[in-house]
Amino acid sequence: xxxxxxxxxxxxxxxxxxxxxxxxxxxxxxxxxxxxxxxxxxxxxxxxxxxxxxxxxxxxxxxxxxxxxxxxxxxxxxxxxxxxxxxxxxxxxxxxxxxxxxxxxxxxxxxxxxxxxxxxxxxxxxxxxxxxxxxxxxxxxxxxxxxxxxxxxxxxxxxxxxxxxxxxxxxxxxxxxxxxxxxxxxxxxxxxxxxxxxxxxxxxxxxxxxxxxxxxxxxxxxxxxxxxxxxxxxxxxxxxxxxxxxxxxxxxxxxxxxxxxxxxxxxxxxxxxxxxxxxxxxxxxxxxxxxxxxxxxxxxxxxxxxxxxxxxxxxxxxxxxxxxxxxxxxxxxxxxxxxxxxxxxxxxxxxxxxxxxxxxxxxxxxxxxxxxxxxxxxxxxxxxxxxxxxxxxxxxxxxxxxxxxxxxxxxxxxxx
RNA sequence: CGGGGAUUAGUUCAGAUGGCCAGAACGUACGCUUUGGGAGCGUAAGGUCGCCGGUUCAAGUCCGGCAUCCCCGACCA
Numbered sequence: 144x145x146x147x148x149x150x151x152x153x154x155x156x157x158x159x160x161x162x163x164x165x166x167x168x169x170x171x172x173x174x175x176x177x178x179x180x181x182x183x184x185x186x187x188x189x190x191x192x193x194x195x196x197x198x199x200x201x202x203x204x205x206x207x208x209x210x211x212x213x214x215x216x217x218x219x220x221x222x223x224x225x226x227x228x229x230x231x232x233x234x235x236x237x238x239x240x241x242x243x244x245x246x247x248x249x250x251x252x253x254x255x256x257x258x259x260x261x262x263x264x265x266x267x268x269x270x271x272x273x274x275x276x277x278x279x280x281x282x283x284x285x286x287x288x289x290x291x292x293x294x295x296x297x298x299x300x301x302x303x304x305x306x307x308x309x310x311x312x313x314x315x316x317x318x319x320x321x322x323x324x325x326x327x328x329x330x331x332x333x334x335x336x337x338x339x340x341x342x343x344x345x346x347x348x349x350x351x352x353x354x355x356x357x358x359x360x361x362x363x364x365x366x367x368x369x370x371x372x373x374x375x376x377x378x379x380x381x382x383x384x385x386x387x388x389x390x391x392x393x394x395x396x397x398x399x400x401x402x403x404x405x406x407x408x409x410x411x412x413x414x415x416x417x418x419x420x421x422x423x424x425x426x427x428x429x430x431x432x433x434x435x436x437x438x439x440x441x442x443x444x445x446x447x448x449x450x451x452x453x454x455x456x457x458x459x460x461x462x463x464x465x466x467x468x469x470x471x472x473x474x475x476x477x478x479x480x481x482x483x484x485x486x487x488x489x490x491x492x493x494x495x496x497x498x499x500x501x502x503x504x505x506x507x508x509x510x511x512x513x514x515x516x517x518x519x520x521x522x523x524x525x526x527x528x529x530x531x532x533x534x535x536x537x538x539x540x541x542x543x544x545x546x547x548x549x550x551x552x553x554x555x556x557x558x559x
Numbered sequence: 560c561g562g563g564g565a566u567u568a569g570u571u572c573a574g575a576u577g578g579c580c581a582g583a584a585c586g587u588a589c590g591c592u593u594u595g596g597g598a599g600c601g602u603a604a605g606g607u608c609g610c611c612g613g614u615u616c617a618a619g620u621c622c623g624g625c626a627u628c629c630c631c632g633a634c635c636a
Contacts, residue, residue, distance in 0.1 A: 155585060155597070156571040160564080160629040180628060234635070251636065285560065285634060293635090350636080361635095405636065437636075474594065509596035516596090527595070535595095 151186035166290025181287025275302035331460025353404035360399035369393025457519030473527035
């Protein structure tokens with residue numbers, strides 16, 4: 144991609160009221176555009192990163208048997224009345240058609256996926272079933288905040304599982320935990336705390352949150368300094384400084400975190416509402432056991448920025464960066480240098496390396512460096528009068544640069 | 560929903576105590592000079608000062624209401 148053609152420019156300054164780093168840096172870098180409080184557009188760079196995050200999630204969902212579908216954002220009132228959530232959930236966006244029919248604009252999809260599953264599930268032989276999708280969700284938050292971390296509209300992957308019995312559910316629940324850890328690991332978040340939390344309005348069971356420890360978070364957490372044990376402050380019985388009850392080695396620390404995932408034991412809460420049954424191997428009718436599992440995709444994007452940035456800009460983890468390589472062409476008025484730039488650009492494309500080429504003429508070297516730091520692509524290449532037959536290579540997360548051949552650079556990029 | 564702050568050029572912001580044609584920087588356009596850490600000079604375009612009402616000879620500036628955004632809290636599948 145040529146930077147000169149890319150929609151969305153870097154900005155030197157943004158509104159000083161934007162205190163959170165994801166809001167500031169994603170706006171400055173040209174990744175997002177705020178439409179209104181809690182409502183954002185994604186520009187090409189932001190959309191790329193989100194797609195990469197979604198693809199990692201897809202791969203891990205498919206790996207545990209998940210099948211991707213797409214369910215509507217416009218949902219009939221009757222479905223919500225059946226679960227008794229039409230008048231009890233206060234964050235619902237409701238709307239009415241010109242003919243008077245009433246709808247909920249999707250905050251989640253139990254009301255759709257359960258009757259959908261009912262149409263195809265008759266026997267225990269039809270189970271287990273794992274359905275997921277990645278769609279926008281709408282919640283009428285009283286106070287959107289922290290850039291894209293908490294909005295009225297946000298991206299979310301939601302997976303729903305259907306089981307013949309509780310035991311089967313419990314086995315799958317553990318598989319999802321493993322899959323989630325892989326996902327967060329692959330998008331660059333190595334330190335994830337799996338936190339016991341309350342089950343919310345539909346379940347007395349415990350649920351588990353996946354939390355990223357960062358001062359920018361809004362969840363208060365008690366976590367062990369040594370092992371992965373953590374508890375949400377809501378239900379915590381422990382205090383700061385106490386010995387960890389699990390490993391008996393670390394001390395409990397109180398800290399802020401961003402909740403990027405949450406998984407729930409739904410039991411038969413929704414199966415009951417929609418009369419979702421299956422017959423077991425004795426021919427007896429049994430309610431289907433359900434679980435649901437969410438990951439906030441746009442929130443994850445924001446959380447990654449909160450964790451990976453410095454005073455100059457974003458530092459994207461390799462797997463989700465908008466492009467792998469940022470090629471800066473300096474001294475492009477020099478014909479030979481210009482030819483070298485074009486050659487390197489074409490070679491990288493040939494090797495299937497995603498490259499953003501800053502081909503802008505009449506832009507100072509300093510500005511190109513600053514923009515590259517802000518945008519945060521992992522590998523930076525410079526071709527200029529100075530670099531001769533070689534190419535200057537620098538990683539965004541390191542200080543020193545070195546002169547390498549194109550072959551050496553391609554090898555480095557493939558290694559990650 | 561309670562409390563605090565903000566709203567002036569495309570963007571970020573200045574504009575005590577009311578007073579001529581409302582300012583800067585960045586960005587944009589054109590010309591020249593430039594190219595290794597957000598370059599320089601020159602020229603130009605660009606504004607219902609968030610909206611409604613009030614006070615006044617006179618309001619960006621004072622008063623009242625409303626809207627929107629940000630922050631703290633409450634809330635949060």
